[in-house]
Amino acid sequence: MSKFSKKRSGTSPSISTASLPDIIFILLFFFMVVTVMRTAELKVRVFTPYVTELTKLEEKSLVNYLYIGRPIQKFQALYGTKPRLQLGDKFAELNEIPLFLEKHRVKVPESKRPRITSSLRVDGDVTMGIVQDTKTQLRKSGQLKVNYSAKKKVDSERF
Amino acid sequence: MAKASKARDLMKNEINASSMADIAFLLLIFFLVTTTVAEDKGITVKLPPWSEEEAEELKLKSRNVYSVLVNAQNQLLVRNQPMDINDLRDNAKEFIMNPSGRPDLAEKPTRAIISLKNDRGTNYRTYLEVYNELKGAYNELWNELCQRKYGKDYSDELPFAVRKSIQDEIPLVLSEAEPTSFGEEK
Numbered sequence: 001m002s003k004f005s006k007k008r009s010g011t012s013p014s015i016s017t018a019s020l021p022d023i024i025f026i027l028l029f030f031f032m033v034v035t036v037m038r039t040a041e042l043k044v045r046v047f048t049p050y051v052t053e054l055t056k057l058e059e060k061s062l063v064n065y066l067y068i069g070r071p072i073q074k075f076q077a078l079y080g081t082k083p084r085l086q087l088g089d090k091f092a093e094l095n096e097i098p099l100f101l102e103k104h105r106v107k108v109p110e111s112k113r114p115r116i117t118s119s120l121r122v123d124g125d126v127t128m129g130i131v132q133d134t135k136t137q138l139r140k141s142g143q144l145k146v147n148y149s150a151k152k153k154v155d156s157e158r159f
Numbered sequence: 160m161a162k163a164s165k166a167r168d169l170m171k172n173e174i175n176a177s178s179m180a181d182i183a184f185l186l187l188i189f190f191l192v193t194t195t196v197a198e199d200k201g202i203t204v205k206l207p208p209w210s211e212e213e214a215e216e217l218k219l220k221s222r223n224v225y226s227v228l229v230n231a232q233n234q235l236l237v238r239n240q241p242m243d244i245n246d247l248r249d250n251a252k253e254f255i256m257n258p259s260g261r262p263d264l265a266e267k268p269t270r271a272i273i274s275l276k277n278d279r280g281t282n283y284r285t286y287l288e289v290y291n292e293l294k295g296a297y298n299e300l301w302n303e304l305c306q307r308k309y310g311k312d313y314s315d316e317l318p319f320a321v322r323k324s325i326q327d328e329i330p331l332v333l334s335e336a337e338p339t340s341f342g343e344e345k
Contacts (some may be wrong), residue, residue, distance in 0.1 A: 035194045
């Protein structure tokens with residue numbers, strides 16, 4: 001017994017940190033992969049509904065985002081509380097949608113253009129009026145592939 | 160000169176990697192801060208093309224049409240009967256497949272048409288939930304059919320031909336009427 005304890009005390013106990021960079025790098029790569037750079041600052045409150053039948057959007061570069069919701073507190077003095085449309089990082093009127101879509105379209109290679117999807121990020125509490133008008137504008141501009149952004153609902157009853 | 164080169168040879172040519180962790184940490188923290196976990200999911204729909212002309216009236220047998228109305232009070236009227244949203248999915252499934260051959264339900268799945276109509280004052284959340292239930296009804300039917308034919312669940316990863324054969328048997332036809340301007344928010 002005494003032999004063991006003597007041997008242990010003789011060596012200096014230090015943990016090797018040689019693998020620490022590797023561990024950190026793994027973490028780093030994980031976050032690099034899941035990161036989406038925030039493209040636009042939200043000026044409207046968007047809290048999307050919870051649903052069960054979700055499809056995933058494939059290529060990020062083929063997606064343009066349209067936000068609909070009530071202006072956040074900061075902008076309420078200027079814009080009121082009525083639901084509004086946000087394109088890019090500013091408030092927009094409905095008739096600006098075709099130009100917005102065109103601006104995104106020219107950046108996409110021609111072969112991929114039919115796969116462009118419009119992601120409608122709509123607050124759950126707005127009424128259908130403005131959503132309907134937006135849909136009409138999208139149809140008029142020939143942008144027919146639309147994704148209603150939503151979050152996954154965990155349904156305890158069904159499963 | 161010779162002395163100097165000799166000294167260089169004797170030095171251990173090793174890069175000090177102890178700061179590597181710090182560099183990696185800095186990058187990590189940068190990505191941690193800028194990360195917003197992507198919520199790029201949703202219900203994908205295909206809108207009908209816009210046409211200026213009046214749509215021609217189609218004569219459909221009323222037994223083949225599953226009309227869903229959502230009013231500005233977020234209440235559901237399904238085939239002229241008020242309904243709770245929790246019953247919608249099973250009811251729609253029964254309508255499409257008509258397993259007991261009832262005369263008031265769809266003749267066959269290929270003839271079934273779902274007609275969805277809402278008010279401008281309908282809550283978006285309710286609208287999407289209704290849409291979700293209808294899509295879910297079809298998804299469940301596709302799953303069942305796919306399980307019977309191929310022994311696996313229906314998903315977008317399946318080959319196109321397989322998906323096509325499923326879709327041909329139970330096509331999703333969902334027609335959305337122009338909403339009535341009722342209850343619009345001022």
